[in-house]
Amino acid sequence: MSRFAPIPPPAVNIKGFDQNYLAGFAKPIDDYVFKSQPGLSETVVEAISHYKTEPPWMRQFRKTALKIFATKPTPTWGGDLSAIDYDRISYYLRPTDRQEQRWQDVPKDIKDTFERLGIPQAERKVLAGVKAQYDSEVVYGSIKKNLAQKGVIFLGMDEGLRKHPDLVKHYFGKLIPPADNKFAALNSAVWSGGSFVYVPKGVEVKLPLQAYFRINAPNAGQFERTLIIADEGSKVHYVEGCTAPAYSSQSLHSAVVEIFIKKGARVQYTTVQNWYKTVYNLVTKRAWVEEEGEMIWTDFNMGSRLTMKYPSFLLAGKGARGETLSMALAGAGQHQDAGSKAIHLASHTTSTIISKSISKGGGRTSYRGLVSVSPTAKDVKSKVVCDALILDSKSRSDTYPTNRILNSDVTLEHEATVSKVGEEQLFYLMSRGLTEAEASKMIVSGFVAPLIKKLPLEYAVEMNRLIDLEMEGSVG
Amino acid sequence: MKKNYSLKPIPYNLTIKDLRVSVDNKEIVKGVNLTVKPGEIHAIMGPNGSGKSSLAMALMGHPTYKLKVNNEKSKIILDGKDISDLPPHERAKKGLFLAFQYPVTVAGVSVQNFLRQAHQAVNGKSPQSILEFRQSLTHTAKELGIKPELLSRSLNDGFSGGEKKRLEILQLLTLRPKFAILDETDSGLDIDAVKVVAKGIKTVAQKFNTGIVIITHYQRILRFIKPDHVHIMVNGQIIKSGDFQLAHQIEQTGYKNFLKAKSYEL
Numbered sequence: 001m002s003r004f005a006p007i008p009p010p011a012v013n014i015k016g017f018d019q020n021y022l023a024g025f026a027k028p029i030d031d032y033v034f035k036s037q038p039g040l041s042e043t044v045v046e047a048i049s050h051y052k053t054e055p056p057w058m059r060q061f062r063k064t065a066l067k068i069f070a071t072k073p074t075p076t077w078g079g080d081l082s083a084i085d086y087d088r089i090s091y092y093l094r095p096t097d098r099q100e101q102r103w104q105d106v107p108k109d110i111k112d113t114f115e116r117l118g119i120p121q122a123e124r125k126v127l128a129g130v131k132a133q134y135d136s137e138v139v140y141g142s143i144k145k146n147l148a149q150k151g152v153i154f155l156g157m158d159e160g161l162r163k164h165p166d167l168v169k170h171y172f173g174k175l176i177p178p179a180d181n182k183f184a185a186l187n188s189a190v191w192s193g194g195s196f197v198y199v200p201k202g203v204e205v206k207l208p209l210q211a212y213f214r215i216n217a218p219n220a221g222q223f224e225r226t227l228i229i230a231d232e233g234s235k236v237h238y239v240e241g242c243t244a245p246a247y248s249s250q251s252l253h254s255a256v257v258e259i260f261i262k263k264g265a266r267v268q269y270t271t272v273q274n275w276y277k278t279v280y281n282l283v284t285k286r287a288w289v290e291e292e293g294e295m296i297w298t299d300f301n302m303g304s305r306l307t308m309k310y311p312s313f314l315l316a317g318k319g320a321r322g323e324t325l326s327m328a329l330a331g332a333g334q335h336q337d338a339g340s341k342a343i344h345l346a347s348h349t350t351s352t353i354i355s356k357s358i359s360k361g362g363g364r365t366s367y368r369g370l371v372s373v374s375p376t377a378k379d380v381k382s383k384v385v386c387d388a389l390i391l392d393s394k395s396r397s398d399t400y401p402t403n404r405i406l407n408s409d410v411t412l413e414h415e416a417t418v419s420k421v422g423e424e425q426l427f428y429l430m431s432r433g434l435t436e437a438e439a440s441k442m443i444v445s446g447f448v449a450p451l452i453k454k455l456p457l458e459y460a461v462e463m464n465r466l467i468d469l470e471m472e473g474s475v476g
Numbered sequence: 477m478k479k480n481y482s483l484k485p486i487p488y489n490l491t492i493k494d495l496r497v498s499v500d501n502k503e504i505v506k507g508v509n510l511t512v513k514p515g516e517i518h519a520i521m522g523p524n525g526s527g528k529s530s531l532a533m534a535l536m537g538h539p540t541y542k543l544k545v546n547n548e549k550s551k552i553i554l555d556g557k558d559i560s561d562l563p564p565h566e567r568a569k570k571g572l573f574l575a576f577q578y579p580v581t582v583a584g585v586s587v588q589n590f591l592r593q594a595h596q597a598v599n600g601k602s603p604q605s606i607l608e609f610r611q612s613l614t615h616t617a618k619e620l621g622i623k624p625e626l627l628s629r630s631l632n633d634g635f636s637g638g639e640k641k642r643l644e645i646l647q648l649l650t651l652r653p654k655f656a657i658l659d660e661t662d663s664g665l666d667i668d669a670v671k672v673v674a675k676g677i678k679t680v681a682q683k684f685n686t687g688i689v690i691i692t693h694y695q696r697i698l699r700f701i702k703p704d705h706v707h708i709m710v711n712g713q714i715i716k717s718g719d720f721q722l723a724h725q726i727e728q729t730g731y732k733n734f735l736k737a738k739s740y741e742l
Contacts, residue, residue, distance in 0.1 A: 423539065428580035430564035431536050432647065433597030440594070446584025446630065
C-alpha cells in the first residue's frame, strides 16, 4: 500500500478477473471432434492412442506410464499441489482432425483466437516456422521452404511419430523416462501435441522456430511433448509461448521436453509462459549435451497459479556448456517455484544459472536449483546467481540451492541477493516526476533488463510489454 | 457590467510557513518560515543534526518526514497552492526539485533513459527526438565534467561520490524546475568539482530563473555562488537570517556562538 499519497479507491473489477491479462478472452467451441470425459483411466489412454493410430510400443508406453503415475505420491517438497482434482480434468480434447499448413484452412474460431494473439502476424515477420496447438492438438504448422529443403524437420509430435517412427522411438522418453517424476508419468500417459524438431548436421536455423500453446476449454489438461534433436554442429532457437482464457476453474498443464544436442551443436529454448492464474504448470525439461555442445534455457514465467519447473542440462561430453536464464514474476495468488539443474558428467564443462525473480501483491517466488559434479568430471566451472526482488511486505521469496560436488577440481560460484524495492528508491524516482507505479515499473524493468537483453528483439519487446501490464495497478 | 479584477500579483514563490516536521513522532523541524522568489539563491547553514536535511526531505514529500497535521498554519506553498498533501511526483510536476545528499542506485536503468522519462513526466511530451535529447544531455554533461559513457550506465550504479553529485546537477539542468533544494550537494567534492557544481547552480538560477535553496554544512561552495540570503538553522529553527556576510562570519567563528546564544536563550 502506498505511503506516498492518499490511497485511491481500487479499480472495480466486476468479473473478478485480471483486466490486465490481455490473453484472457474465451472463444468456447462446442464441436470438439472428441472430448474425453473428465477423469483419468486406461480407457482415456486407449482412446488417445486409438485416435492417433499409434504403433503398439507407444500404446504400451502410455499404459505403463499411467500405472507409474498412479503409484507415485504427489511431491510435497515444492508448491502446494493439494487442490488439483484429477477427476475433474479433461485429459484429451481434439478440436480438429487435421493439422493445416495454411492459416486460411484452420477452423474459424481457432484461427480467430490465434489472430487475436498475434501468431500469424509474427510468423510472417520473424519466424522460420510455427506450430500452433489448441488444447490437445497441433492445428497449424509451417516451416520455411529453404529449411525443409536442407532437411530440417519441424512437425507436431504426433506427426513426427507417424513420419519418423524410428527416430522418435530411439529418443522418446530416454532422457525423461515416465518414472522420472509423477508429472512426467502423467504426461507420458496422456501426451498429445508438442513439437518434433530435427536439425541435420551443420545446419544453422537462423530465425526462431515457434510453438504456440493455447488451452481453450475450461477444466482442461494440456500435455504436450516436445523432442528436439540437434545434430553435430547445428544451431536452432526454439521459442514457445503459452496463454489460456481467464476461467475461474483450474486447468493443468504438464509438459515434457527432451533435447539432444550432438557434438558442437547449440540449442536455445525460450519459454514465455503466460498462463492464466488458475493454471497449474508442472513441467519437466531436460537437455543432453555432448562434446562442445551448448544448451541455453531462457525460461520466463509470468503466469499460472503454480509453476514447478527446473529446466536442466546433463553436460555429458567434454567441453559442453549449459546456461539457464530464469525469470519469474509472481503476483497475488501465484507461486513460481522455478530454477534449474546443472549436471556435470564430463570434464571441462561449464554451467551458468542466472535467476531473477519478482514477487508482489502477496505472490511467492522460489529459486530451486541443483549443481551436481560427478567424481570423474575434472576442471568444471559453475556459476549460480539468484537475485530476488520483493515489492511489498505481503510477498515472499525463498532460495533452495543444492550443490552436490563429488571431486575437488571444480570452481563453483554462488551469489544470492534479495532486495526489497525500498522507499528510498521509489522516493528518488518520484521526486523526478514519476508516479509510484511508474517508479516501480522502472525498478522492475531495470532488474530484469540483463535477462531481457538475451532475447531476440521481438521477444524482448513482448516481454517488456507483459511485465508492464503485470505491473499496472500493482500499486495503490 | 465590467468585472473588477484584483490586481494582486500572482505569488510565484516557494513559501514555507511555520513548517514542523517529525520523524517517528519526534519533532525535528520546529517551525521554519522561508520565502524563496524565482531566481533567488538562499543558503541554509547549520551544524549536524540541526534538521536541515529533514526540512529538505519534508519539502519533497518523503513519507517518513511527517508534517504536523493538525497545525493549520504549517504549510508549503508553491505558486500560491498548498502542496503539503501532494505526493512527491505531483510536487515535481509543479516545479519542485530536490538534489539528494545520498543519490539512490537503480540497476538496469540507464541515466539517459531515466532522465528522458523524468523530463517527459515533468514537462510533458517533448518535441525533441530521442537523439536530440541525448545530444543536448551529452553537451550539458560535458560542461559538468561528466564522462559521456556515464550516461548509458545504470543510474548511480558504481558511481563515485563526485559523479553522483555532478549527476544531480545534470538532472537539475535538464529538468529546469521552478524551485530546487540542494541537500549537501557540495559534501565530498574536491575543490574543482565544487567550482563546476557551483557554476551549474548559478546557470540554473540565472538562465531558468530557478529559485534555489542550498543546504550546506560548510560555506566553501558559497564562495563560488554568493547567495542572496543566508540562514542559520539550529535545533530545528532558523535563528538568524542575513546576507552573504553571515556566511563569512560562520567561516571565522563557526557555529559556536550561535549555539551558545541559543542555549542562553533557553
